[in-house]
Amino acid sequence: MLTDEQRSVFEEIMAAVNGDNGGIFFLYGYGGTGKTFLWKTLSAAIRSKGQIVLNVASSGIASLLLDGGRTAHSRFHIPLNLTEDSVCNIKPESDVSKLLHETKLIIWDEAPMVHKHAFEALDRTMNDVFNIDPSLNSDIRFGGKVIVFGGDFRQILPVVPNGGRQEIVNASLCSSYLWSKCKLLRLTRNMRLTVGRSTADIEEINSFAKWLLDLGEGNVGGPNDGEATIQIPQDLMITDESDPIASLIDFVYPSILLLSMFPGEEREYLSSDSLCPTEDVNATQQRIYSPDVLNGLKIFGLPNHRLVLKVGVPVMLLRNIDQRNGLCNGTRLQVKKLYNRVIEAEIISGANIGTSTYIPRINLIPSDKKIPFAFQRRQFPLSVCFAMTINKSQGQSLSRVGLYLKQSVFSHGQLYVALSRVKTRDGVKLLILDNNGKPTDKTSNVVYKEIFNEL
Structure with missing residues (x-):
């Protein structure tokens, strides 16, 4: 084979x-x-x-x-x-x-x-x-x-x-x-895009694959010494603001609006935050880093102090809990039942789709070196997930992707990763906004070409 x-x-x-x-x-x-x-x-x-x-x-x-x-x-x-x-x-x-x-x-x-x-x-x-x-x-x-x-x-x-x-x-x-x-x-032959396709489609598929590679290597849009402006093919664009997908994407960032569209009552879960017992804590530190102060901290990779959920809402797991059964950082789930101490959810991504699981509260300690003290947050390792960042999507294969670029990409490979998650050309659509908030077909592509010098 x-x-x-x-x-x-x-x-x-x-x-x-x-x-x-x-x-x-x-x-x-x-x-x-x-x-x-x-x-x-x-x-x-x-x-x-x-x-x-x-x-x-x-x-x-x-x-x-x-x-x-x-x-x-x-x-x-x-x-x-x-x-x-x-x-x-x-x-x-x-x-x-x-x-x-x-x-x-x-x-x-x-x-x-x-x-x-x-x-x-x-x-x-x-x-x-x-x-x-x-x-x-x-x-x-x-x-x-x-x-x-x-x-x-x-x-x-x-x-x-x-x-x-x-x-x-x-x-x-x-x-x-x-x-x-x-x-x-x-390995140079694209197996993903050509599987199960007719001979008539192969040429178009290979053309898309070549465009993706040229995009990833910075060969699209003229000279590229780190960043270049490129034009996206029209068949990949959402240019009409009345398009249903465009109107839906407008709700992505204020996710509380999307949450309100789900039927049923909201359930609020608050974390328990405290300084780590290993810290040499004195009375002054306890006053400075009171629970109220710790509750207000929003740190990358850590769930927020206040987590609001409803039955049916999609969420993303923020920690590796049980990799053998598909529960790892980045796994997407759908909430099925909300209890006091656990949340029942169904896996909706990866090889374990359809599997029911229970997510407990766990103690989470941030690894960010910028924080001058060690504290722990006891909370469900979940985040409401109506969309994900490009970085989070790396390593995933998806059937459909809607890419919303309210702002341009800012680091090597981000645009390439976003566009190469899909199995087919018609599985990706982009909505790009210019500086005035109007749809456009032009965006930035960032490629550090020196990374390819040793290849």
């Missing part, structure tokens, strides 16, 4: 695994070229011999596509706040260490979206766990195991708080000392 391209990649990786001499590979392919299918084939081939493959991904949503997938941070105990000297929290005699010794292959999907310090921390840790002589470190990486990274550098790069172009490019995997040891493998 493999294409010639996929078979060539498969045989090269399997040769490295069977040779038992280690190796680092990077499988470069845009969305729809069959990377996930290749990961499953590799996993099945190795596991059929009773050997171990570790499948990890950079996000919870991407990990759900892999057999036995986990996020890389949870599997390898990678610190959340990374530095150039970070190491993973793996002890030499721990269960994770023993697992790594037995592992034949590590697959890490969506690698370009993670900071290079995460890969370097795993490299240092595995060499330490495997007792690799430091003098040989330049030749042996990841403890001599075979590791395969996968992804697309056209997509969003690591998020660097308050970082500019230089900091973001410098944080990417291709700027790491590990990159020179990576063997680059490629």
Whole structure:
């Protein structure tokens, strides 16, 4: 069932695994070229011999596509706040260490979206766990195991708080000392757009695929040295303000208006916020950081103090709770029943669509280094979700996408990610507003071309 391209990649990786001499590979392919299918084939081939493959991904949503997938941070105990000297929290005699010794292959999907310090921390840790002589470190990486990274550098790069172009490019995997040891493998044939289509449609489909690639590489709209204005094809546009989709999108940001359109009574859940017991709290701090002050904090990745829900409302999970059953950061659900201590919901995205689950209140501690004190919020890890950001959509495959650009994209790959989530050309529609709030077919595209220099 493999294409010639996929078979060539498969045989090269399997040769490295069977040779038992280690190796680092990077499988470069845009969305729809069959990377996930290749990961499953590799996993099945190795596991059929009773050997171990570790499948990890950079996000919870991407990990759900892999057999036995986990996020890389949870599997390898990678610190959340990374530095150039970070190491993973793996002890030499721990269960994770023993697992790594037995592992034949590590697959890490969506690698370009993670900071290079995460890969370097795993490299240092595995060499330490495997007792690799430091003098040989330049030749042996990841403890001599075979590791395969996968992804697309056209997509969003690591998020660097308050970082500019230089900091973001410098944080990417291709700027790491590990990159020179990576063997680059490629997949170029788009399988997603052509599956099940007639021969007559193939030419149009290939034209759309090529336009997406040119968009991702900054070859649309003339010279692009970071940012260029491009024109979107008319068949992808919503230009009429009376269009039902356009009128619906107007309600996205004041989501309280959409919430009021659902029948039934609202249910309000308030969080319990407090300073962490580990903090050395004195009386002055307790007065400064009173519960009222903590309640007013709105922090990325943390549910708000006040959560208002109704039965039938779509919500998004903000934490990895149970990845095996599809409950991870980014999973979308629909509220079915509202209780005092749990919320019953049905999964409406991913491979577990239709599964009912119960979401409890949990203690959440923000990892943001800007907060000068440690506090915890006990709340349901949910957010009302009538729309999602482009960054949140990375790693997801969707049948239909409505892209609302009230403001232009501002970082590498965002426009490409948004437009490449769909399986078909007619599955995406855009509503773009100019500075006067009027619909337009022109928008900005941000591409840092130096990221492709090493590819």
